[in-house]
Amino acid sequence: MLSIGELAAFVGVSTRTVRFYHSRGLLPEPPRDEAGYRRYTAEDVVRLSRIVALASAGVPLVRVGELLEAGEAEFAAGVAEVDASLQAEMKRLRALRSTLADLDSPDRLALPEILGRAIEKMRGAGAPTAYVDLYRDAWILAHALYPAEIRAYLAEFDLWSDPVYLDMQVRMLQLADVDAHDPRVDALAEDTVDWMEANRDAGSLKGYGELFSDERANRILTAQWIMTSAWDRLSELVMNGAQERGLVPTTPEG
Amino acid sequence: MLSIGELAAFVGVSTRTVRFYHSRGLLPEPPRDEAGYRRYTAEDVVRLSRIVALASAGVPLVRVGELLEAGEAEFAAGVAEVDASLQAEMKRLRALRSTLADLDSPDRLALPEILGRAIEKMRGAGAPTAYVDLYRDAWILAHALYPAEIRAYLAEFDLWSDPVYLDMQVRMLQLADVDAHDPRVDALAEDTVDWMEANRDAGSLKGYGELFSDERANRILTAQWIMTSAWDRLSELVMNGAQERGLVPTTPEG
DNA sequence: TCTTGCCTTGACGTAGCGTCAACGTCCTTG
DNA sequence: CAAGGACGTTGACGCTACGTCAAGGCAAGA
Numbered sequence: 001m002l003s004i005g006e007l008a009a010f011v012g013v014s015t016r017t018v019r020f021y022h023s024r025g026l027l028p029e030p031p032r033d034e035a036g037y038r039r040y041t042a043e044d045v046v047r048l049s050r051i052v053a054l055a056s057a058g059v060p061l062v063r064v065g066e067l068l069e070a071g072e073a074e075f076a077a078g079v080a081e082v083d084a085s086l087q088a089e090m091k092r093l094r095a096l097r098s099t100l101a102d103l104d105s106p107d108r109l110a111l112p113e114i115l116g117r118a119i120e121k122m123r124g125a126g127a128p129t130a131y132v133d134l135y136r137d138a139w140i141l142a143h144a145l146y147p148a149e150i151r152a153y154l155a156e157f158d159l160w161s162d163p164v165y166l167d168m169q170v171r172m173l174q175l176a177d178v179d180a181h182d183p184r185v186d187a188l189a190e191d192t193v194d195w196m197e198a199n200r201d202a203g204s205l206k207g208y209g210e211l212f213s214d215e216r217a218n219r220i221l222t223a224q225w226i227m228t229s230a231w232d233r234l235s236e237l238v239m240n241g242a243q244e245r246g247l248v249p250t251t252p253e254g
Numbered sequence: 255m256l257s258i259g260e261l262a263a264f265v266g267v268s269t270r271t272v273r274f275y276h277s278r279g280l281l282p283e284p285p286r287d288e289a290g291y292r293r294y295t296a297e298d299v300v301r302l303s304r305i306v307a308l309a310s311a312g313v314p315l316v317r318v319g320e321l322l323e324a325g326e327a328e329f330a331a332g333v334a335e336v337d338a339s340l341q342a343e344m345k346r347l348r349a350l351r352s353t354l355a356d357l358d359s360p361d362r363l364a365l366p367e368i369l370g371r372a373i374e375k376m377r378g379a380g381a382p383t384a385y386v387d388l389y390r391d392a393w394i395l396a397h398a399l400y401p402a403e404i405r406a407y408l409a410e411f412d413l414w415s416d417p418v419y420l421d422m423q424v425r426m427l428q429l430a431d432v433d434a435h436d437p438r439v440d441a442l443a444e445d446t447v448d449w450m451e452a453n454r455d456a457g458s459l460k461g462y463g464e465l466f467s468d469e470r471a472n473r474i475l476t477a478q479w480i481m482t483s484a485w486d487r488l489s490e491l492v493m494n495g496a497q498e499r500g501l502v503p504t505t506p507e508g
Numbered sequence: 509t510c511t512t513g514c515c516t517t518g519a520c521g522t523a524g525c526g527t528c529a530a531c532g533t534c535c536t537t538g
Numbered sequence: 539c540a541a542g543g544a545c546g547t548t549g550a551c552g553c554t555a556c557g558t559c560a561a562g563g564c565a566a567g568a
Contacts, residue, residue, distance in 0.1 A: 046398040144300040
């Protein structure tokens, strides 16, 4: 006959834990000896080791109780479910490790040089300060959330060294708070599509599309705090134009 | 400027979580707009995404705060530590998966057939009931905690089919509560060592040693609830005799 | 105007134990 | 045989990292 301390030591938990499991009805209260001490059998060891295995796999104790009371088939199904969640957790941890690897670079708030220079040029070219700041914030955000991807992209495609692209970006910033149907919006949209067509083989457009392909990235781009009605219409016009000229794969879902 | 909901959505947490981090001083309270709403910048996104990354790696929030306030070197060291703990956790989960795989066999409380038959034979041979029960419990325990290993061992080495071994086990059970210095203890010890020497090449001894080589297994064998003073002395005599005849590797640590 | 949705603070609830507190019991050692 | 230390008992409060109302203010579309 085992004491509570021996039982706990066998399965590697504390006595407090065993008593807690009693209070939750997971482990039945064993008979007491004359002194009022709990006395356990091998059967309790089996039950407790099951509980501990499931609990240490992260199964909520309520669910552990259900599984222990359930039939053989349901128990096996439950264990399979737990196993799947363990695999998912391991996947999450793997992903987390690569996130952490990017975390210790202290320059996440510093803009990559290329972008910093480009932004200074835009400021110098008369783009409105407030919107240049928003533009800068958006890139900082993107760089903060996807440092490796952004750096790789910028290293490969230096769009801002192209004076035509730079000029279009300045015009875009200047049109931030004009009326959405201002003719300058239409003009810029046409110029942009022209530029895209001229650069269709440069690879940078494709790279840009790949860069921002997942859901979180989409939230950055469509964030309302950086969107004005003129920009909304501008991006719509550009998307339509690009699709018409076959510069962008038509997405069937819309 | 981001609202708290937008900020939270960017990094994938709830607004409650963001406010909680404010209350813990992990994320500074941002300025408010005229309505009293919190307004965030890209800088806050960076800081929050760091916090979330560390927290979801299981780092306690107090420690997260320390790391964020620490210098670059200490931060890097801390992140390395976290990474190590993630690897350890993945190792734990892998081990847990194999434990779970053994969990759904409903016969963990059932003794393997070989043992069941052996125990019946011992009972028939006049071994005291109470101690046969203890013996049985110990094997149930071992089987409960190490089902795969025990089954593999029993499948390979059927010691109880050897009538000499069976007889020795019965004698052992009969000597449970005699005086530790009863001459029958010495006699049994000598017979046991003789038997071990005769079977030194059978492999079963080595297998037995490997089976119970880790710490938890040791706790089963040395559990006080199954040890009497006579058995204590018996096992001491056997160990000494086996070492003298070179049947067991001498452990340098004692 | 009314509804809907996001924002505010504050308070209480939750899981899975850890950690006293205040006390009885068992075993060993002087 | 007394004393100490290791173990057992119940009960209550503490802890982390939030979730979840409650009770209200502000903004914007039908």
